[in-house]
Amino acid sequence: MFAQATLETVLSALPAGYLLLDLSRQVVFVSERFSIACHGSPLPTVGSPLPATLLPQAVQQRLDQPDNKGLTLPAHGLLLEWLVTPLRDGWLISVREDRHAFRTLVDNSPDIITRYDLELRCRFINNTLSNFSPTPAAEHIGRTLEERRLPAQLKDAIRHNAQQVIASGKPQRFISELSLPQRLYVFESRLLPEFDDAGQLQSLLSIDRDISEQHATRLWEADENRLLEMIANDRPLQEVMGWTCQMIENQLSGAMCSIMLLDEAGERLYLAAAPSLASEYKEAIDGLRIGEGIGSCGTAAQRGEMVIVSDIASDPLWQDYRELAAAHRLHACWSLPILAQDGKVLGTFGLYHDRPCAPDSQALDIVRRTSHLMAIAIQQEQRATALYRLATQDGLTGLANRRHFLDLASQRFKEARYLGKPFSLLMMDIDHFKRVNDGHGHEGGDVVLQAFAQCVKSTLRASDLVCRMGGEEFAAILPDTPASEALVVAKRLRNAIAALPIAHQDHPIPITVSIGVASLSPACRELSELIRHADQALYQAKAKGRNRVCVAESL
Incomplete structure (x- = not known):
């Protein structure tokens, strides 16, 4: 009896769940932690026969052909590790979560998973962090928010929502941002409370999912809808083009947008909007004659097709304007002609950068879609101008009628x-x-x-x-x-x-x-x-x- 009581005491203290069966397969002992195998069903009663559906079939077979090899089986969304140990007067069955498999799953998750204690000290963080931070995940372990040197805005967001979870015991969901030199990341963060067996809050689990692309898409769609509304409401073309440049610069980090319109003679480009370019540079390119080798915009207007110059310093199209660009720290320029429905060039849509670079597929899609909307706005303005001229001007002399x-x-x-x-x-x-x-x-x-x-x-x-x-x-x-x-x-x-x-x-x-x-x-x-x-x-x-x-x- 003493040996049995001692065994049960020891088994109850261990992290795994344990079930003792006698030779007639009646329950002799079951620990509370065995509940991970029961998935909400009540634990079997001591002295009762083993429930037929309690153990997975593969574990049941081990009772007939016992060995000391472990089994890893999925159950209720978990990976459980089973071990059937034959005893002289029965069997000892143990079950625990497969920690190695869990760690593998966590480390391969696209989300950043962090566990905090109640003082918001990092107790665990997966390796996904390395996709967003040059500091190894291991160096975050044991450190507070301040010691981890997180951006102030991110620290405030975590601290505020953690306080809400600690106070209410309920999960919190929030949006956070991480601004890095190469780009801005947006995360959807979930902060979950973790309780011990006594129901006491013991830690917080944070799951941060990168939604930068979805967030950017939502912003782009909202901006694009506003642009469409401006065009539909006949807002002045100058206002529409100014908003368009701002919209693109918000969407494509580091870009400096310009819109140039081709004159009626089809010979020169005149600057219509370029809020981020230097005044001296704008004066230098205003009235630019189109033609092959006249920068990105002059060439694009001449060819009627997109011209991508990823490095101004080495591209022959910029040979005569290289010094001008260098003086204003412009190192790349992508230009797309704005085309009317009949293919006629109306102007150019240009994007400058302060470093050599080429557009990715997302940037190309944005530029093409915006160029198409600009064509609609310009043609609408031209039609309105033509109607105004018909209503107010003498057709032969161009004077007022x-x-x-x-x-x-x-x-x-x-x-x-x-x-x-x-x-x-x-x-x-x-x-x-x-x-x-x-x-x-x-x-x-x-x-x-x-x-x-x-x-x-x-x-x-x-x-x-x-x-x-x-x-x-x-x-x-x-x-x-x-x-x-x-x-x-x-x-x-x-x-x-x-x-x-x-x-x-x-x-x-x-x-x-x-x-x-x-x-x-x-x-x-x-x-x-x-x-x-x-x-x-x-x-x-x-x-x-x-x-x-x-x-x-x-x-």
């Missing part, structure tokens, strides 16, 4: 009256224009109208507004211009038109202009009054022989 002119002139007129500023109006008519059409055809007439319009625009100020009222009749408003100055401007314009060299099919077409001038006075209350008086002055100039300027009488 009558309706648009009257709208703007009315606003300027009201502002001048309200502020008490001078304001003048010119009404112009090309002399003997019917003779031009009769002698040179309508094509010759169109040439004259276009030349006349260009001459007027170049002679007047940028703040002045010129329009084609219809046929050969034109008008211009001169803000902040009193009558005396308006007369000088009109005479200068008449002389410029008379000296204008116009030819059609090698035949010169001399023209002159008659101009009527009217200026705002206190008595004038409507733009229509000013136009009527300018018209009267114009008729007076024509009646006096044309090719002259007449000023309306005081209003």
Whole structure:
């Protein structure tokens, strides 16, 4: 009896679970730790027969053919190590978790698995840590959060959530970040309480899963959706392109984004957005002529295909711009042409880096998708601009049309009256224009109208507004211009038109202009009054022989 009691005491103190059977296979003793084999079922009762389903079949067979070799069997998600030891008056069956197999599984897990004591001292950490830290896992063992030299933000997140687990006894889930020189890692962390047999909290188990790619994908999708909303809501193109550069730079660490638009002639690229490039560099490349060997963007626009320069210092495409790039520490540049639906080049989408590098598949996918969205935004802007031109401009001369002119002139007129500023109006008519059409055809007439319009625009100020009222009749408003100055401007314009060299099919077409001038006075209350008086002055100039300027009488 003493020997039996001593054996049971010893077995109960050991880490494995034990079951003693007599020769009739009745239960003589069972330790509490044997419950790992029962998976929630009650332990067998001492003095009762061995339950038929308690032991795995392979272990049952060992009772018939006993040996001293261990068995490792899966059970309920665990790997259990069994040993059947034959005794003189029965069997001793032991079971424990296969610690070696557990350690193998843990060390091959893609997650970082850490065990902390209640003072947050690291008691165990698997080798997965080496994927994210140059410090060996063994050097973390036995150290506190401070001693492990973790980033402050990460330490605070672990400490805060550990306090929540200790206080509540419930698991916590949180997102943490680890910023390393090469990239930013994002982890989904789970902090689990571990209890002893008495139900007392004894440690915390942390499982940190790298979700950097999923996190980046979610951010990218959110940014991309915002970009689509901006395009759909007709936000200004400049705003859309600025947001796009910011979006890409957030997504691709270290990248400096640029968007350049090709001019209507298809010859030069003009910078539209590049928030992270130096001002001096932006000035140097603005208006870059496209062509083979003109950097990444000039070449991409010329070829109509992507150009990847991973090392500017050695790539021949940058031969003429190598010093410029080096002065601003630019060492790689990938450029993708922005293409319209018909394949026409609209501009370029460029990514600069401060180190030699080539894009991976993820970066290429992001750049291509963004380039496609930029093409949509640019074409939408071009269509809107074209519609605006149709609604506001004369198709032949490019000047404001009558309706648009009257709208703007009315606003300027009201502002001048309200502020008490001078304001003048010119009404112009090309002399003997019917003779031009009769002698040179309508094509010759169109040439004259276009030349006349260009001459007027170049002679007047940028703040002045010129329009084609219809046929050969034109008008211009001169803000902040009193009558005396308006007369000088009109005479200068008449002389410029008379000296204008116009030819059609090698035949010169001399023209002159008659101009009527009217200026705002206190008595004038409507733009229509000013136009009527300018018209009267114009008729007076024509009646006096044309090719002259007449000023309306005081209003």
